[in-house]
Amino acid sequence: MELDEIHSILIIGPTSSDKNVDLSTALYDTVDILHQLGYKISIIVEDPTSLLSSGDFYDKTIVEKVSGENVLKYVQKYHPDAILPTVGDRNALGIVASLNGKIGKTRVLGPNYAASLATFKRELFVKRLTKANLPVIKFVSSDDEKEIYSFIRSIGFPIIARRRYSNRHSSGWTNINNLFELDNFMAMEDIDDTKIEIERSIRGFSEYSFTILRDRFDNSALIGTIEDIEPIGIHHLDSNLISPAVSLNDSKLQRLRNFSIKLARAFNVVGVCTVHFAYNHVTNESYITEFIPRLSEETKFLEYATSYPLATAVAELCLGYHLDKLQLDAGNSFNGATEPFVDHITSRFPQWKNDKQRYLGPSKTSNSSIVVNGFSLEEVLNKGALNDKLNNNFERYNELKKLDDDELFEKIIHPTNWMLDVLLEALRRNFEKPVLSEITGINLPYLAALQNIIDNSLIIREGEIDGGNVERMVEMGVKGVGHSKLLLDSPDIVTKTVVKNKRAVSVANNQYINHNYFVTSGISNELELSDRKKIIVRTPIITSKTDIMIRQFVLFQLAKSIDQNGLEPIIIGREPWNSPLRTRRKVVEIDDPHMEIKSLDLIDSDSILNIIDLSKNMVDTDDDRVFQFSAQEIKNIDLTGNTTVKIMVISDGQNYLAPSVIYRGKRDGHTYEISSVNNFMTVEDRADFAGLISQELEKDNHVDIYNFELVKSNGHWLVTKKYRGMTNDIIRHELASSVHVIDTLVKLLLGNKIGSDLSLEDIFNNFDTKYLLTIDKKRYKLLDKDEIQTKLHELRKKE
Structure with missing residues (x-):
C-alpha cells in the first residue's frame, strides 16, 4: 500500500511569521500519525514554539531559517528518504521548487516540482491550465512598459497589478480601474530585478474554493467548499466566508468539482489541493484564479466545518495510501473517499483591531477571525458578522443612518x-436587491437573508410575535443571540436554546466520535457527556494571531492533562478550537459565542470540579471553583536593566515550584533570552530569587500560577513585575522546562500538594537537556548544555 522505500522524513516547517498559526494543529496531527506508523521524523523550523508540543515525535529538530540552502544542507548531511512540505507555508513550496535536481534520491512527497513552481510562476500556471483545457485568466509579467500597455489595451479595464521582486516577494495586488490610476502605479519608484504583473480584474465575480484530496492512483474526493460573501476584488481572508457554498446549484457545483479534480490531475498533486474559482452567474463564465497544493488556513477552516481529519489523511496519501484505506491512527481504518455531507452552515468572519471603516482590496488587512455555526444564513449572520456584541453593529447602524443616498x-x-x-441600510431604504447584487457581486441568497433579518427586527421591535412567526424567527437564530426578551420568555418549545452535534457524515468509521457541538435553537438537546467528573475551560474571543497560538497551546495542554488525570475536559469557546485528532475524540468542544451554555443547566453542576477561565473576563466570581487563568497584573515598577529574569511559579497556597527561569540580557544592541537556565544559576541567585518569591507570595494562600520579572540593579535583584495567571511567555516557559506547569496546575486543582520544606535545588529543579536561545525575538536556536554555558559566560562577561 504505502511507499516501502520511505523510512525517514524531513518536514519543512512553517516560518516564524504569525500568519502560520493555523498550521500548528495540522502539524501536530501530521507528525502524530507519522510517528504512530513508525517513520523517523525530523523538522526544520524557525520558531520551535509553533510546534504545539509535538516535539516528542521528532528524531531531530533543526531550528534554523527555513530556506532552500538549509534544507539542502540537511539533506546532504543526513540523507532522509523524503521531504514533506505540506505543513509548511508558501515558503515550503518555494523551497521545493528550488531543490529540483539537487537532492539526489530524496523524494518530495505531496506537491511535486511543477506544482510548487506554478504557485509562484504565473506563466507556468497559465500554460499548464491552458494545455489541460481549464479556464484561466490572461496574464502578463514583464519589465517592458510597451508590452504592458499593449496587453492592457487588449483586455481593457479594470485590471489588477503588482510588482514581483526577484526574491519571490511581491507588492500585493492593486485594483486599477482607468488609465490615470495605471499611470500612477507605473510611476512608482522602480527597483532593480522587478517585473510588473498584470491580469484582468474579475471584481464582481463570485469567489469559491474547492478542496480536493487525491491519491497516487488518481482517486479523488471533494472534502468541502467555501464561498466568499463579498466578491472577488476583496482579499479572500477579509471576506465573510461560508461553508458549504450555498449559492451553487448542483450543476454548477459539479462543474467546478470536475475542474478541481482535473487541475489536481494536471499537476499530479498527491495529497491536498485547494482550487480558487471566480464565477459569473449571469454569463456562466468561470476561471481558476489560483491553487494551493498544501495545508492552509482554508483546510483548517474546512476541517472544523466538516469534521474530516484532513491533516492526517494528507500525510497518509503522500506516503502512498489509497484514499479509501486510510487510518485515523495505527489501528483504526476509515474510508477517506466518503465525501462529507454537512447538515449545518459554518461561517468565518474577519476581525480588525479597531472599529473604524477601512476600504477593502486585494491585500489582506484583517488581524484575526471568528467562526460560528448555524442552520441558516440568517443564524450565522446574526451570530457572527451582524452581532453587535462582537462588532459594534449598532454604532455602525447609527453612523450609516446619517448618510444620504449618494x-x-x-x-x-x-x-x-x-x-x-x-x-442592511440600503435594504432599509428599499434599494432593489437585483441592482445591489449586480453592483456588489454579492449573490441574492445573502441579500434575501439580510432582508429577512430586517423584517425580523421590525417584528421584534413592534412586539408582533405570535405562533405564526415565532418558529421562523428562531430558525434565523434570533433566540440564539438573545435579541428578544419576548422570545426568551416565550413558552413555545421551539424557542429553547439547545446544543447540537456538529458531526458531519465525514468518515466511514463508527469509532470516530468527534465531540463537537454548537449552541443554537430547537427542541432536542444532543449534548453527550460521560459520567466522569468534569473540568470546564472557558476560552476568549481572539484578537490576534499571537493570542490564537497561545490559546491553542494552553488548550491542548489543559485538555490532555485533564483527560490524563481521569476527568472529562469540556471546552466552551466563543471562537471554536479544532483540536488535534488525538484529543478531538476525548474532549467535548462547544462553540458558544455568547456564553449561553452557562444558563442552560445542561451540565450537572455537581459533576463539575473546576472551571478554568481563559476569557479575560472575571465571571462567576462567587463560585470558588473558578480559576482565572489569564494574567492579572499585581505589580509593575518602572525599572529597566540590561539583565533581567522571568520566573514562572506554581503554588499550592503554601509551597511553590519555580521550574522555569528565563534569562534575558541586552548586549551590543541585541536582546538575548535563554530558556530555561535553572541548571546554570548560582547558589546566590537561587537564594535571592527564592527569598524574593517567598516575600511576594507571603499573603497568597490559593492554588495559582505567577509570573515574576526581576531586574538586576547595582548588583541586587529587584521584583519589578508580578502577574497572577498566564502571560504571553507561557509557551516559552512550558516548552523550555521539563516540568510542565499546566499539568502541575491541574493536579493541584484536584487537591494534590507540593511537598513542604523543599530545598532550593528541589524548588528550581528540572531535567532539561536542550535550551532555547532567542535573539531579538526573531532568531531561535536549540542548544545543548555546553553551548548554553558558553553563551551565558559570554553574556555575563559583558555585564
Missing part, C-alpha cells in the same frame, strides 16, 4: 469592512 451608494461601490451593514 453617500451610502459610494460605500456600496467602494466596499469597506462594513459592507454587510451598508447593505
Whole structure:
C-alpha cells in the first residue's frame, strides 16, 4: 500500500511569521500519525514554539531559517528518504521548487516540482491550465512598459497589478480601474530585478474554493467548499466566508468539482489541493484564479466545518495510501473517499483591531477571525458578522443612518469592512436587491437573508410575535443571540436554546466520535457527556494571531492533562478550537459565542470540579471553583536593566515550584533570552530569587500560577513585575522546562500538594537537556548544555 522505500522524513516547517498559526494543529496531527506508523521524523523550523508540543515525535529538530540552502544542507548531511512540505507555508513550496535536481534520491512527497513552481510562476500556471483545457485568466509579467500597455489595451479595464521582486516577494495586488490610476502605479519608484504583473480584474465575480484530496492512483474526493460573501476584488481572508457554498446549484457545483479534480490531475498533486474559482452567474463564465497544493488556513477552516481529519489523511496519501484505506491512527481504518455531507452552515468572519471603516482590496488587512455555526444564513449572520456584541453593529447602524443616498451608494461601490451593514441600510431604504447584487457581486441568497433579518427586527421591535412567526424567527437564530426578551420568555418549545452535534457524515468509521457541538435553537438537546467528573475551560474571543497560538497551546495542554488525570475536559469557546485528532475524540468542544451554555443547566453542576477561565473576563466570581487563568497584573515598577529574569511559579497556597527561569540580557544592541537556565544559576541567585518569591507570595494562600520579572540593579535583584495567571511567555516557559506547569496546575486543582520544606535545588529543579536561545525575538536556536554555558559566560562577561 504505502511507499516501502520511505523510512525517514524531513518536514519543512512553517516560518516564524504569525500568519502560520493555523498550521500548528495540522502539524501536530501530521507528525502524530507519522510517528504512530513508525517513520523517523525530523523538522526544520524557525520558531520551535509553533510546534504545539509535538516535539516528542521528532528524531531531530533543526531550528534554523527555513530556506532552500538549509534544507539542502540537511539533506546532504543526513540523507532522509523524503521531504514533506505540506505543513509548511508558501515558503515550503518555494523551497521545493528550488531543490529540483539537487537532492539526489530524496523524494518530495505531496506537491511535486511543477506544482510548487506554478504557485509562484504565473506563466507556468497559465500554460499548464491552458494545455489541460481549464479556464484561466490572461496574464502578463514583464519589465517592458510597451508590452504592458499593449496587453492592457487588449483586455481593457479594470485590471489588477503588482510588482514581483526577484526574491519571490511581491507588492500585493492593486485594483486599477482607468488609465490615470495605471499611470500612477507605473510611476512608482522602480527597483532593480522587478517585473510588473498584470491580469484582468474579475471584481464582481463570485469567489469559491474547492478542496480536493487525491491519491497516487488518481482517486479523488471533494472534502468541502467555501464561498466568499463579498466578491472577488476583496482579499479572500477579509471576506465573510461560508461553508458549504450555498449559492451553487448542483450543476454548477459539479462543474467546478470536475475542474478541481482535473487541475489536481494536471499537476499530479498527491495529497491536498485547494482550487480558487471566480464565477459569473449571469454569463456562466468561470476561471481558476489560483491553487494551493498544501495545508492552509482554508483546510483548517474546512476541517472544523466538516469534521474530516484532513491533516492526517494528507500525510497518509503522500506516503502512498489509497484514499479509501486510510487510518485515523495505527489501528483504526476509515474510508477517506466518503465525501462529507454537512447538515449545518459554518461561517468565518474577519476581525480588525479597531472599529473604524477601512476600504477593502486585494491585500489582506484583517488581524484575526471568528467562526460560528448555524442552520441558516440568517443564524450565522446574526451570530457572527451582524452581532453587535462582537462588532459594534449598532454604532455602525447609527453612523450609516446619517448618510444620504449618494453617500451610502459610494460605500456600496467602494466596499469597506462594513459592507454587510451598508447593505442592511440600503435594504432599509428599499434599494432593489437585483441592482445591489449586480453592483456588489454579492449573490441574492445573502441579500434575501439580510432582508429577512430586517423584517425580523421590525417584528421584534413592534412586539408582533405570535405562533405564526415565532418558529421562523428562531430558525434565523434570533433566540440564539438573545435579541428578544419576548422570545426568551416565550413558552413555545421551539424557542429553547439547545446544543447540537456538529458531526458531519465525514468518515466511514463508527469509532470516530468527534465531540463537537454548537449552541443554537430547537427542541432536542444532543449534548453527550460521560459520567466522569468534569473540568470546564472557558476560552476568549481572539484578537490576534499571537493570542490564537497561545490559546491553542494552553488548550491542548489543559485538555490532555485533564483527560490524563481521569476527568472529562469540556471546552466552551466563543471562537471554536479544532483540536488535534488525538484529543478531538476525548474532549467535548462547544462553540458558544455568547456564553449561553452557562444558563442552560445542561451540565450537572455537581459533576463539575473546576472551571478554568481563559476569557479575560472575571465571571462567576462567587463560585470558588473558578480559576482565572489569564494574567492579572499585581505589580509593575518602572525599572529597566540590561539583565533581567522571568520566573514562572506554581503554588499550592503554601509551597511553590519555580521550574522555569528565563534569562534575558541586552548586549551590543541585541536582546538575548535563554530558556530555561535553572541548571546554570548560582547558589546566590537561587537564594535571592527564592527569598524574593517567598516575600511576594507571603499573603497568597490559593492554588495559582505567577509570573515574576526581576531586574538586576547595582548588583541586587529587584521584583519589578508580578502577574497572577498566564502571560504571553507561557509557551516559552512550558516548552523550555521539563516540568510542565499546566499539568502541575491541574493536579493541584484536584487537591494534590507540593511537598513542604523543599530545598532550593528541589524548588528550581528540572531535567532539561536542550535550551532555547532567542535573539531579538526573531532568531531561535536549540542548544545543548555546553553551548548554553558558553553563551551565558559570554553574556555575563559583558555585564
